[in-house]
Amino acid sequence: MTTLHTPSADTLTQAGSCLRQGGLVAMPTETVYGLAADATNTQAVARIFAAKGRPSFNPLITHVTTLDSIAQHAHLDDRAHTLAHSLWPGPLTLILPRKDTSTISPLVTAGLPTLAFRIPAHPIAKALIEAAGRPLAAPSANPSGMLSPTTPLHVAETLGNKVDMILAAGATDVGLESTVIDLSTPTATLLRPGTITAEQVSQALGAPVDTNIKHTKSNTGEHSSITSPGQLLKHYAPRTALRLNAIDLTPGEALLAFGSITFMGIQGGGAAKELPSNALQNLSETHNLHEAAANLFKMLHTLDKGGFHSIAVMNIPHTGLGIAINDRLHRAAQQTEQT
Ligand code: TXA
Ligand code: MG
Secondary structure: OOOEEOOOHHHHHHHHHHHHOOOOEEEOOOOOOEEEEEOOOHHHHHHHHHHHOOOOOOOOEEEOOOHHHHHOOEOOOHHHHHHHHHHOOOOEEEEEEEOOOOOOOHHHHOOOOEEEEEOOOOHHHHHHHHHHOOOEEOOEOOOOOEOOOOOHHHHHHHHHHHOOEEEOOOOOOOOOOOEEEEOOOOOOEEEEOOOOOHHHHHHHHOOOOEOOOOOEOOOOOOHHHOOOHHHEOOOOEOOOEEEOOOOOEOOOOEEEEOOOOOOOEEOOOOEHHHOOOOOEEEOOOOOOHHHHHHHHHHHHHHHHOOOOOEEEEOOOOOOOOHHHHHHHHHHHHOOOOOO
């Protein structure tokens, strides 16, 4: 298993040169851990797909630290400048038309005429991009179709022997992947909900955002039918089945709670609050959606290890950040396709 490296001037220099030589480095971002490679090096990018077992038609996000470096590769219109100034650095990804002169590897874009860019806020991500001196392609650092990693240990457990270095900077703050907004269309379109809500984007733009997210049911469909392959329905899955909007428990089930469980019962007798901690995780006892988002993948990881026949999940209000949490829960609950 790759050893975890504490970020320091030395390890960042080492990670930067590893990336320039075509290596893979797992890096913390404020959303989830990313599996980074030099976006201009096709061989390095190919290693990302191999390590993740990712369908090669699923394009990657390129991470940079400045708007100028994006302008070298993509067309930025007024909307892009507005969103960049109000919401970057942060958990937002913009889909932009690619420039013909861009040196980003075509493998990053999976043949699409667009590029996905993000300027992350995490100081270690920023330092790593600067140390590498290259734009970094980085999907979430998990095997394709599995839960995104919010701790360095998640990365080590699932991809440990496939990455050259893991920069370990503790649990991530946001806990959910970035909001993806498509600006290659006349109306800005939400492709993936996140902590930055469609309302925030719409407010910043002073224009409506299309939020009619269309999920693609199968990953075996025609490539051309996939605008954003991240919309594959089955995407953020634990191994254990999920049962959503649970109001009570069946015997032998684990519980992912939200809010009070004082009065929640187990069918046939017993109380949810008496479950052991490997069977009971509470996203937020105080109904705090930010806390719930930060805990979601970590708690699903914990419950997934318990060997339960299913995980009952309590209702999460479908407003604000709850929309992004419900999006991930609905995807995780789909048992039909495994990407
Ligand atoms: O928070 C995040 O976004 C994390 C951190 C590491 O930055 N990254 C992440 O990457 O979640 P990934 O590869 O797991 O998800 C990228 C999403 C996918 O839904 C992908 O289909 C979409 O972005 N995407 C990338 N390029 C695209 C493009 N040109 N057009 C449409 N969608 C694109
Ligand atoms: Mg992912």
